[in-house]
Amino acid sequence: MNTVQYKRWFLALCAFLLLVAGGPGGLVGTALAEGKIQLGVTVGIEGKYRETGMVPVVVTVKNGGADVEGELYVATGERGNNQFAVANYQPVSIASGATKQVTILVPGQELHNSSYVALMQNNTIIAKTPVTGRLYSEDTLMIGVLAENRDTANFLGALPKGSIHNDVQVLSMKAENVPATGTQLRMIDMLVINNFALDSLNEQQIKAIRDWTKSGGMLILAGGAQYKKWSGVLADLSPVEVTGVTSVQTLASLKVDKTNPIELTSPFTVSNGTLKTGKALYSEGNIPLMAVHNVGDGKVLYVAYDLAAEPVASWAGNSRFWSDTLIKAFGSSINDSKTRMYDRIWPLRDAADRIPSLRIPEVSWFALFFGIYALIAGPVLFYLLRRKRKQSYMWVIVPVLSVVAGIGIFSIGAIQRGSGVKVHQVGVIQLQNNGQANTASVTAFFVPRNDDYRLTLKGEGMTEPLFELNQHDEVPKIWISMQPDQTNIDFRDVEFWSMRKVATEQSLSDVGKIESNLAYENGALKGTVTNNTKFPLRDVTISSGMQVQEIPQLAVGSSIEVNLPFTPQQQARQNRRWQNMAHALPQHMQSNGYQTETREQVMVEMLEMMDRSSGQSEVVKLVGWTDTPVVEAVVQNESVEHNSIAMVTSALQVTPSKDGHIYYPTGTFDVTMSGSSVPVDDFGDGYRLPAGDITFDINLDQEGQDLTVNNLYLYTWSEDNTTFEKEVYNWKTKAFEPFEKAFMNNVMTSDKTATYISGDGMVRIKFAHQFEDHRHIGYPNVSVEGKVSKK
Structure with a gap:
């Protein structure tokens, strides 16, 4: 056979190998049933959807061939090169000649122009069509x-x-x-x-x-x-x-x-x-x-x-x-700008990596181990063999000793990791005053061997796998099926000693609430707080601005006495926000520093994210910790070691004192951007705008109560320290007036309220600057001293 023939055979072999490798997953065949299976797809509502929230993908399947039983899926999480992370699927069975409609819920952020819907039977794609629709921003x-x-x-x-x-x-x-x-x-x-x-x-x-x-x-x-x-x-x-x-x-x-x-x-x-x-x-x-x-x-x-x-x-x-x-x-x-779940829960994603039982051994132990190994493999062994005149044995003993040491290190790691699956869940539970709670959690599981694994998360809500960049293929290796009462996530071909993570958001009913009987009297916040939830709490803090009271334990059904000093003039400042978050840490962690962040230190960053949209953190708040799982997580057919921790938060209601006097801290009142003379960019805790003005409405109305304002305390701020011109709206003259006419040292007293607070409890403030570039203005922080009566 001449050289030209060899080249032809070689090129043909390469082409064949490329063809095999180019198939879905390299192994899964694609056999599109032209004319036999027809797929019609509608995304979102009227073909419109947003990248936040779960998007319904409605698939109509017409079967013009033999009976079909398989999986109908939407491939999402495309990161280029026609590779996808997740298959959102539903099992389907379609008789010959039948038409079936199936709705598959998909995270909007993972839908792209390259996403597709496919029907797979026996690991072979028998029908496939692209996903089309119009995407709108968050x-x-x-x-x-x-x-x-x-x-x-x-x-x-x-x-x-x-x-x-x-x-x-x-x-x-x-x-x-x-x-x-x-x-x-x-x-x-x-x-x-x-x-x-x-x-x-x-x-x-x-x-x-x-x-x-x-x-x-x-x-x-x-x-x-x-x-x-x-x-x-x-x-x-x-x-x-x-x-x-x-x-x-x-x-x-x-x-x-x-x-x-x-x-x-x-x-x-x-x-x-x-x-x-x-x-x-x-x-x-x-x-x-x-x-x-x-x-x-x-x-x-x-x-x-x-x-x-x-x-x-x-x-x-x-x-x-x-x-x-x-x-x-x-x-x-x-x-309000909505964010993607991936962006809302990143502190939990990072905290989930910190599985307590997978701590890295202390560096000092490694140093001691390798020191002993070096001593034995070097001078000790050399001295002994020299005395016996057997130095040539070094060529055998040292490699064997290295292998034994390596096996020892591997065995210690294997013993530490155990033979079962380790499930670690971190979460946040935001209690409402109606017995409900909004929750966010990340469930991570560490596997001891290469295999396929199914994670089942109980309850209804929004669930999304958190995947790494290398977990992609044309046919995804993560398969997720959302049912009304649970979600199943199949992870295929998981590498040994590796971790997988899933984020979940749920609304829980009938979890109870934190009951509070608190009032401001004689320069202090006093009263009782009772844990009427189903969560036993530890390392509890009750805070109002910078004032904090710590409670080691708050069992279900138990109460504690609260006594917090307060000063109305002390406004919550933006640069104090992290200090307020740090108060939520268990006391023994507050003095550890941040050279190595614990999972709790990472988790408290969720508090800053939750408060950032309003820029206010002075509302009286309880934060505690519980070991109760937020979501029931099951790894099917595996021996599992469970570990969980959740941060529980609740705003505490403050009632008027006996004579009707009350103090409403920063964060109580809704602050709305009600107009602007120029386009503005929303930055969560405020806005950036070019030369021009922006107006905020501060709603002092308290549902079911008549509020008489004695003192209104205002704190305005700018992230880039821009000095804005300020005006306040006069509701009698229907015109803006200089800020100084309404406020003295950022305080509006009772003699000004009839002029600058509307009949339905609105304060309107305009900010303006004339700089050439964009400048930041934060949401104004407002607190009020006053007296209330029933409407």
């Missing part, structure tokens, strides 16, 4: 609408810029777009229910709306004469107790300005009722037209009319009116 305000008329809330998509600076997308939803859990509904920020029959939803979907609202969602309940379509199941969420239907002759309270009123040519139908909680925003006589109240961490806005009813629906001022109304109703929640 800053987009996503508004879902459940309504009989799909055009009901289109005016919300045309809100004028200014007070609402985020882009707005209105999504017309159907019953099948409502997921089964509240966590999975987080793809949207606001949900409008108007003239929509909620009995078309199942119990899980109704519960999802409730849980989503209580966890921070913005819910609008409307419908006018059709109010019964929602009141049958969500009446308890409404601030108004609806009693029937009536009509009004005028809508004079719904106005933007005097030049553009709503003109009624006939009676206008509205639902009628009485305000049972919260605050009425607009009324006609005794009829509340709009009212809002807090439900957990979320808010519910009641609207007494059908949003699609004329002449309001086509009113020229409708979008401007709703822009103002949404700010009044939902405050800073409107402009």
Whole structure:
């Protein structure tokens, strides 16, 4: 055979090897069944989705061939070169000639243009199609609408810029777009229910709306004469107790300005009722037209009319009116930027690596071991063999001794790691005052051998594997299946002595709450705090600003006495934020320094992240630690060693003293960016803006209470120490005035409140600078001394 033939054979062999290696996983075949299996894909809602939250991928499978049983999956987590990290899948069985629709939930941040949907049978892809849809950034305000008329809330998509600076997308939803859990509904920020029959939803979907609202969602309940379509199941969420239907002759309270009123040519139908909680925003006589109240961490806005009813629906001022109304109703929640779960939990991701039983041996022991080895392998062995005149044995004994030492080191490591799987879970539990809790956790497991492993996480919520860059292939090695009550994650071909991690966010019900009976009296915060949760707590701290009280143990059902000194003038400062976080550490760790961070030292950084969005950390808060797992984690068919730790947080309610006096610390009041003359960039704890001005509204309204302000303490700050010009709005003259007219040494006294605090408890402050470059302005920090009475 000549040289040319050898080259041809060699090139053919190389081409064959490349072809085999280029198949999915190098081993998994691809046999696309053209014309037999057809896949149709719809992503998100109306093909739109956001990179935060769980995105529904609806797959329609038409089977024109033989019966098929396999896995339908969405490949996500693409990092280039047609390689993917995760297969989000559901097992499917499709008879010949049948059509089936399957919904697979996928983290929006991991969907890319290269993501695909495939049907796999016996490790062979028999059908495949790309995922298409329109991705929106995390800053987009996503508004879902459940309504009989799909055009009901289109005016919300045309809100004028200014007070609402985020882009707005209105999504017309159907019953099948409502997921089964509240966590999975987080793809949207606001949900409008108007003239929509909620009995078309199942119990899980109704519960999802409730849980989503209580966890921070913005819910609008409307419908006018059709109010019964929602009141049958969500009446308890409404601030108004609806009693029937009536009509009004005028809508004079719904106005933007005097030049553009709503003109009624006939009676206008509205639902009628009485305000049972919260605050009425607009009324006609005794009829509340709009009212809002807090439900957990979320808010519910009641609207007494059908949003699609004329002449309001086509009113020229409708979008401007709703822009103002949404700010009044939902405050800073409107402009909140949502972050991806991966970015929200990175301290937990890092803390999960620190498995207590996998501590690295002390360096001193290694030094001693290698010192003894060097002594024996060197001078000791040389001396003994020289005395016996057997120096040549060194060529055999030293290598053998090295092998024995290496086996010894490996054996010590193997004994330390054990023969079973080590599961380590770290988490944060944010208790609400309604018996619920929002949780975030990372579950890590360390494996002793190369194998396939299945991790099952119990409960409903949002689950996402945290993968490394080298865990990619065309057919992914991480397979995740979300069920209503649990999530299964299959890790295939896991290397021995390696770790895998999974992040989870859940809303827990019926976990109890921290009961507090606290009041400010004689320069101190005094009272009792009781642990009425299911979590036994240790290393507990109760803090108000820089004042901290430490409690070693707070068992379930037990109470402690609180006595914290306080000074109203002492504002929470941005540069004190980490000091406040450090107070949450167990006492024995506070003096250890930070040369080697413990898992607890990493975990407390979650507190800073949770407070950073408001830039305020003076609210009276309890932080404790529990060894109770946040999520039940099971590694199937394995011997498992479990270890868990969670940080439990709860804001503590402070009641007025006997004579009605009270102090509201920084963080109590909602601060909203209500307008700007220039485009601004949201930085979480404030904004950056070019030369121009920005306005903040500070809402002092306390639901169910009338507040008389004695002293209002204000602290303003800039990350780059820019000196901003400040003005305060005079509600009597309807104009801004110099800051110094309202505040002296950053304190507004009671004689100024009638002028600079509106009738519904609003303070408006404008900041301006004239520098050429962008400058930072933080959210103003406000605390109040005053007296309250029941409304």
